[in-house]
Amino acid sequence: MSTYFDDRDGTIWIDGEFKDWRECKLHVITHGLHYGSSVFEGIRMYNGKIFKNREHMERLIFSANALDMNIDYSVDQLMDMAQAVCEKNNLTDAYLRPIIWRGSEAMGVDARAALPHVAIAAWYWGSYFGDAAEKGISLVTVKWRKPPPGCVPFEAKCGGIYVTNSLNKHEAVDKGYNDALVLDWRGQVCESSGANLFALIDGVLKTPIADCFLNGITRQTVIQLCKDLDIAVEECVLIPKDLEKATEVFVTGTAAEVTPVSRINDTVYKVGEVTKKLQEAYTKLTH
Ligand SMILES: Cc1ncc(COP(=O)(O)O)c(C=O)c1O
Structure with a gap:
């Protein structure tokens, strides 16, 4: 073939x-x-x-x-x-x-x-990020931003909208990273080129409010898993500086599942206990 x-x-x-x-x-x-x-x-x-x-x-x-x-x-x-x-x-x-x-x-x-x-x-499509899924992927801030909600039907998974996702992915890979850290027009953290993002900050798992990007089904599943497992979770505004004080970061998506992030720009992260717990719970639920 x-x-x-x-x-x-x-x-x-x-x-x-x-x-x-x-x-x-x-x-x-x-x-x-x-x-x-x-x-x-x-x-x-x-x-x-x-x-x-x-x-x-x-x-x-x-x-x-x-x-x-x-x-x-x-x-x-x-x-x-x-x-x-x-x-x-x-x-x-x-x-x-x-x-x-x-x-x-x-x-x-x-x-x-x-x-x-x-x-x-x-x-058949195995792990979206290959080996990186275990040790974590790297993200870099990229050029193309999410527009305000009145500019595109952002809640729709629409082919046309993916033009900037592809450009952001190209930029990240060309710079030697696995994927993109995509910001919105305000400079707030959104997601990667094809998955939503969570960060453990001061003991609380935080994820950006999905007000201008896709509210992933995996994101919603992981929020529910947090509630089931008594993991404090919050949808809130995140700016890139907030991610510098995070102790764990991961992305979620149907293709990406729960994939740890080991680096964003110059900040490195361990694959921590909360990430591992949610990875395990997600695997159990999907299987
Ligand atoms: C841009 C983008 N964000 C988030 C997601 C995660 O969505 P879901 O969990 O529904 O697969 C995807 C995957 O489809 C995506 O392409």
Whole structure:
């Protein structure tokens, strides 16, 4: 098998049917390609069970609606198809990528005549950060900031919004770090390029208020785990200076799961007890 992602064995559910992975091609006049009119999800299956399937499919439809796209499938139908895609591909541990995009029926800024299409692909994807997941990843402050809430539909997981996430990731990797520390237009701490952030400061686990970036399903799960485990947790404003006095930092996301951070710019962190406890609890919950 080549390393190109479109050249793999497998089956994708697309526009209501199962098709061979390599047959799932789009026309060059695809609205989503030109104008970023797509929404997607990243979901994981563990031991044959999809984690938070309903929450992800609800967010997918919410994101589509935020871009004026209505689809003919219900949350339950999408959940069933996600399970079916994994079964068709003989996967019990998988990463799933549902996507809705505007197609090639129309061109132009008025997107409404370009119809929404739906697909779900799934493949095996191990640890997002590879070995770094155990010893921790490094983050560096990057150039592109999150805009104010009135500027983009930030609660939607929308393809177009990821342009700056990619640029921030490129900058971080080019500088020799694993990922980006992304700030908002006010200079407040937000997240990394693809995961939310938590920091243990003065014995309290703090996470930025998700008022201009994605309120991750894993973030919400970890906040609940903290409550279950009696770990003090607070959603609050964090500025980069606050992170200099943190004793532990980690990021959370469906792909990243709970990944410790070992360095932000010039500040280094240990992989501490709170991080390990939450990593363990998250693994237990997902499995
Ligand atoms: C930019 C960004 N923030 C946060 C997250 C975490 O979201 P979730 O926990 O829902 O996967 C993701 C992952 O999808 C992301 O891409």
